[in-house]
Amino acid sequence: MTSQSLTTPTADQLRRAPKVLLHDHLDGGLRPGTVVDLARDGGYAGLPETDPARLGTWFREAADSGSLERYLETFAHTCAVMQTRDALFRVAAECAEDLAEDGVVYAEVRYAPEQHLEAGLTLNEVVDAVNEGFREGERRARANGHRIRVGALLTAMRHAARSLEIAELANAHRDAGVVGFDIAGAEAGFPPTRHLDAFEYLKRENNHFTIHAGEAFGLPSIWQALQWCGADRLGHGVRIIDDIGIADDGTVTLGRLAAYVRDKRVPLEMCPTSNLQTGAATSYAEHPIGLLRRLHFRATVNTDNRLMSGTTLSREFAHLTEAFGYTLDDVQWFTVNAMKSAFIPFDERLAMINDVIKPGFAALRSAWLFGSTGPTSGSPAQDA
Template identity: 65%
Template sequence: MTATRIDAALIRRLPKAVLHDHLDGGLRPATLVELAGEAGHTLPTTDPDELAAWYYEAANSGDLVRYIATFAHTLAVLQTREGLLRAAEEYVLDLAADGVVYGEVRYAPELNTDGGLTLAEVVETVQEGLAAGMAKAAAAGTPVRVGTLLCGMRMFDRVREAADLAVAFRDAGVVGFDIAGAEDGFPPADHLDAFAHLRRENVPFTIHAGEAHGLPSIHQAVQVCGAQRIGHGVRITDDIVDGKLGRLAGWVRDRRIALEMCPTSNLQTGAASSIAEHPVTALRELGFRVTLNTDNRLVSGTTMTREMSLLVEQAGWGVEDLRTVTVNALKSAFIPFDERTALIEDVVLPGYAAAL
């Protein structure tokens, strides 16, 4: 690691990439208050600052199920075309303001149909909002490329429908697929038909695994379902003893299966004990393709700048370490190789070279 001293202002200027970020977990507090008022939905408070604090405190339960329960309020305001358009556009603008040059946003369309929108209409609306945000960001001189991951909720029965949507919209901004929701008790192998369909149709996918459940969930995601990336994956450390990798950990590292690590979120759900001891540092040093992510910016009260700053301050990271995870993310992004290469060579590496 480098000893370069950096502060939040410099980190904010660095080009960043985020692969694991949920649309319904990243609304602006003021937007949530306004949309809730229009929808007649009651929030814990209508003061944006107090609401942001409520979310952060409510999520600090150390329990994934309770963490997920905080999404009831954001989902309540994402049931209309207007709400989805605004959330998607602001999502992009917030990434651009944080120095993100590539982002993948994920959400489950089945959770946005209570207002009468069809699954396809939900996807079309979100893509329209994302496109508007990218156009505004480019016009402001802070371009950001955003791809969409559609999620199936692993505890429900519409995962195959979500996979079909990913196939249908893969040429309209959707770059991949995921399953989300409560991990323990809902193994990824329950949805083998969806993953087989995605493989047949050449649609890449990631799977939430190794967060609330251990090595069996990672093994299923990778070896049974065929995931190209792992959402979180912190429990891969259970297969590493005194720096020696077990067979599963070795497979994940050697085949460059990216780990979408989310330090603040992992602390909140009890998947990690501290930023200083978060597995992302040790796994990076062992050569795993680790990436750094926000997961849910509202729920976790975070940004990419904050996640990077925490690792600099509490885990001794330097600019070179931040560059490594950024390049890792782009290498594993679900967009074509030439686009990934261009972002790395033309945007990320020059940006970090200027900082060094």
């Protein structure tokens, strides 16, 4: 073990580390300036601010309400400006660029095609525009010395009734950039069991899906997502902590659901800053991810909505390293967890771990030991 393994990584090291992101919403990651541009070009007059800096602040403050429902209201503005092919292409391309600039080498970015039909696009046209935008963003990233691979997750809204249609859409595009399916939206009153036909279809097609569960709602949401629906991953899953008891002497006891989640290695797509904003956690230091990491759950670190949370994946790791004293070894552990849990073929996941992630972290440790600035995320050690 190197000295760097025992040292809290710097912000620059966290940015250059080859990271993996599984839970990021396309309509929650726009650049504020892009929102302003698209609103002006599309004639949308509903923005609360037209100055990009002030608009970015407004999104963050509006999302800091402590309510998931209030948090979700902020998306009315971003979705409003994402209704044309050109807008979707631009937002997707910039998303890939921004993630690559932050050192992300693999990302799964989700969005709900049904929310982008107001200007006459079809569902297939929406998916094609976003996929083309991701490919363009990957090309721009390579031109800037970075490498990233982006897969799309198609999301159905849990309060609507189009989940089977969106699942079929995801399956139709699974060889053209779409890697899986998701349901999202307010949990309370809209259990995942309302969408069993979509999940049964995906299982018959041997396709992958994740479910937002255990964020604003508790253990029943997680139980249904796993035992009724068969989810491959849990979006957030932070309320699994409700099934873990800690005695006065520090003894930890797992309930049957928590034990099942750990034993089955169910990936948890945890989003610390977002959880603070929606009231699912009270502080970074009190976030359940600290205990879940100690107990060796399959925890991963994610951004959720970079615009609303004013965050990047590097910043999420910075908050956790400050709260829990994490080292590069811990960051690598979370990153490998995420790559193991991605919705791409096993051999491709293994190649990313062995050829990109582990060499990238080794290079950062070597750079620290020998006092050099080390590789950038576009160096051979981190090329995806």
